[in-house]
Amino acid sequence: MIQGEITSHILDSISDGVFTIDKDFSISSFNRAAEKITGVKKEEALGQKCFEVFRSNMCEKICPLRKTLKTGKKQIDIKGYCVSKEGRKIPISVSTALLKDKRGRVLGGAETFRDLSEIENLKKELQRAPMRKLESKNASMQKIQDMLPSLAESLLPVLIQGETGTGKEIVAKSLxxxxxxxxxxxxxxxxxxxxxxxxxxxxFGYKKGAFTGADKDKPGRFALAENGTLFLDEIGDISLNLQVKLLRVLQEGEYEVVGGRSPVKTNARIISATNRKLEELIEAKKFRMDFYYRINVIGLELPPLKERTEDIVDFxxxxxxxxxxxxxPTSDENPYFFNAEVLRYFYNYPWPGNIRxxxxxxERMLALARxxxxxxxxxxxxxxxxxxxxERKQDGDLTSIKKIQERAEKKMLIKCLEKNNWHKGKTASDLEIDTSTLWRKLKKYGIERATI
Incomplete structure (x- = not known):
């Protein structure tokens, strides 16, 4: 009895969920972390079938506990998800083992599971971090990236110019x-x-009664951007009249709400962007020169993707x-890859829509992939x-294409080896090549299991 209480206290002190089952898959113990993750109380769980309490996608396919009871082998770090009592889908990592008595007789099984929600949330945050995503090898873009920290610190107005889809908003977010x-x-x-x-x-927002349909006050983007950054995309499309009003904001740091009677102060930093040639609009009397110089205190020109061929494959x-x-979100590795022919198409395509x-x-290719x-x-x-x-027929293209082919082939070899647990014969068979050819390629690319 005392021993059982000690074991219970130990299980309740760990952060991973733990439960045990008998040979009929009925739950015989359920620790505190298991309660927290699943939302099911210990009293409710005891005596229930594990699949009724621990509702996981693995129960429907290959149950790790069932496999352990059948084979006697542990299952380690199996990824999946469970559904909590409240219906929340929780990414988890599961490990299982046999539960035996002192004589070695199998009593049932034990399962530990770890909530991966925090890790997955961090992954999503990293996926949303803009410049960390799009580090460039292009000399022009590297120069811009090197300038960003000092430009960001200055808080001066910035004008970002470039074709549609070149990543202007990404740079603005980075600033x-x-x-x-x-x-x-x-x-x-x-x-x-x-x-x-x-x-x-x-x-600028509007006051109640400013015009028909204005039945309540509404804050504008300047108010929403207080103590932050306002990004004005396609600034070249605004009217001359509105340019005057924005010029006042840049000069005086204040604006007037539509229907308001007094100016409102703003401290929002303004970053503008356009895909139009503002100098040509100035000559055509469609863009004010004084406004242009106010928004263009710091100017950045983003090159189109067709001039950044060294970035295409990485992106x-x-x-x-x-x-x-x-x-x-619960997967550890992306098994999909582009073959060498696709990468050649990528390299030779002019990308009129650029990065976008x-x-x-x-995304289209992945959705259609079989x-x-x-x-x-x-x-x-x-x-x-x-x-x-x-088509870009520049000096050195053939060398670049050969490098692209070799990069794709190396990636394909590694993925096939990992799929076959590094069995060379099975890998050669899958690739429809001789084992000797496979060995030559592994030597060519320096592929060894310990280095991957």
């Missing part, structure tokens, strides 16, 4: 996150999405990992309709 305002809000507004009359009230693999882990088009293309190897059949038609004049 915010690196700045003293990082704990404040980051508020984004696409200026081209609103007509002039609505854009003014969207920016594609990054987007592939991101899309996979969003759909499979690349990300959309990768095997782990992503091939040319998953590419959009635009890749095959592209005219030859758009």
């Amino acid at each position: 915010h996150q690196l700045s003293p305002l990082k704990d404040g809000p980051f508020v984004a507004l696409n200026c081209s999405a609103f007509p002039e009359s609505l854009l003014e009230s969207e920016l 594609a693999e990054l987007f592939l990992d991101g899309a996979f882990f969003r759909k499979n 088009e690349l990300e959309n293309t990768v 095997s782990y190897e992503l091939d040319r059949n998953l590419l959009p038609d635009s890749f095959f309709q592209e005219k030859k004049k758009h």
Whole structure:
């Protein structure tokens, strides 16, 4: 009795959930952490079938406890999820072992499970961290990335120019996150999405009764961005009249709410972006020169993806990992990969939609995939309709393509080896090559189990 109480106290002191079952899969013990994770009280769980209390996707497929009772072997760190009493889906890691008496007779089984929610939340946060995601090998982009910390610290207005989809908002978010305002809000507004009359009230807010339908006060984006950053995308599309009002904000640090009677102070930092040539708009009298110089205290020009060929493969693999882990948050590894032919298409495509088009293309391929190897059949038609004049035939292209092929082949070899637990014969058979050929390739790429 005393021994049982000691064991119970020990189990209740650990942070992992633990329960034991008899040979009929009825729960015989249930620790405090198990109560917390599942939301089920110990008194409710005891005597119940484990699959009625511990509702897991593994119960439906291959139950680790059942496998342990059948084979006598432990199951270690099996990933899956369980559903709590409140219906919350919880990512978990499960390990199982036999439960024996002093004579070695099997009494049942024991299962420990760890709540992975915090780890998965951290993964999601990392996936949302912008510049950590898109580290560039391109010289122009590296120069910009090196400048960001000092630019962020200054809090001066920044104008980011570049084609649609080049990552202007990503850079704006990075400036915010690196700045003293990082704990404040980051508020984004696409200026081209609103007509002039609505854009003014969207920016500055309005008072009740300011116009028909204004039945209550509404704060504008400047108010929402207080103590933070306001990102004005497509700034080149706003009217001359609104440019005057924004110019006052930049000069005086204040604005007037629509229908209001007195100016309102703001301390929001303004970062602007456009895909238009503002100098040409100035010449055409469609953009104010004084406003241009106010928003362009610091100017950044983002090159299009077609001029950043050294980044294409890295970005594609990054987007592939991101899309996979969003759909499979409890997985440890992404098994999907691009074959060499797809990477050649990526390299030779002009990417008119830039980074955004690349990300959309990768997500589409993953959604349509029927095997782990992503091939040319998953590419959009635009890749095959592209005219030859758009293909980049630069010096060194053949060398770059060869490197891309070798990179894809090495990744494929490692994945196939891991799938076959590094059995060379099975791996060669899967790849439909001779074992001697496989050995040559492993030597060529320096692939050894200890180095992976």
